[in-house]
Amino acid sequence: MAVGDKESLLSLVYDQAIAARIPAPPTAETTTSAVDYLSRYFDPFLDLFTENEDLARAYFRALTRSRPENAALGTLRTLAENNLTTAMVNAGTPEAHARLGAHVMFSSYLGELMLLAAGTTDPRQTASRIRNTAAFITTQSRD
Template sequence: MFSEPVQPTRATQKRRTAARVVEAAAQLFTEHGFQDTTVRRIAARAGVSVGAVMAVGDKESLLGLVYDQAIADRIPAPPAPVEGGRAPDAAEYLAHYFDPFLALFAENDELARAYFRTLARGRPENAALGTLRTLTEDNLKAALVNAGMPEVRARLGAQVMFAGYLGELMLLATRTTDPEQTAARLASTARFIAAQEGRDR
């Protein structure tokens, strides 16, 4: 007995449309830059209406979604604890955790600055940043705990590390520093945080 093909639900269609819109926006931002990309162009590239694009977000919101997804795709997993041997080097993991993100921002300076401006405005559409923060802090905390740090202190260390990362990104956006200095300062912060493991509680 043949069954009728299952039609995608409205929610599924909405997710697929949103994914097409974000992908089209990513392509156009890369090809034409942020300023020269319009919502109309994004709609044409995605094969949807302007209204469908705006249902996903305006141009700034779409740039945020593009970067948030690109960052999430590059997040490295924390090192697993070593049984019966040396604990994984938390300082090394924390020091280089943000390297893929810094490389991403270095790929397109103009887009990176536009993304930073979006973050600085603190718009509601930046909710994805909260998700990224949670995932990042969970990974950093896990690395510290796996290296032997108490969980409460590891959580605080992860929060400090993420806050430092955001601060360094803002300095990069205003061109008051460069990627090498940023990497060096993040490494110093990582070593400082990891060194707290042996201190009194």
């Protein structure tokens, strides 16, 4: 029980499950477009959350009440934003735009996750909105 309370243990287990599902960013040689990578990046996480909705809601509650010693969300954010930035830079987006786009994608994901956990949307709608956000970001980064 070195992790502390039940919420910390739940966060640790979910964070490890999420980390195991993180897709590597495409390289310049791959055929995956930036919009496809950005829009599909969070699919494994959403799949994990839809596998057990009660646990997903408990995990989200734990994240929203996160204590400073539970830095998992910050670690996940850093990893996700770095991967998303890399994918956009490899697709030709200037790094400053790519970093901002990655931040917007992660924030969008958290918002969609909150809606999913609250039961006000379904995974199909969530995936569609994340794809629309990815398309918008990649379009804006070309300007």
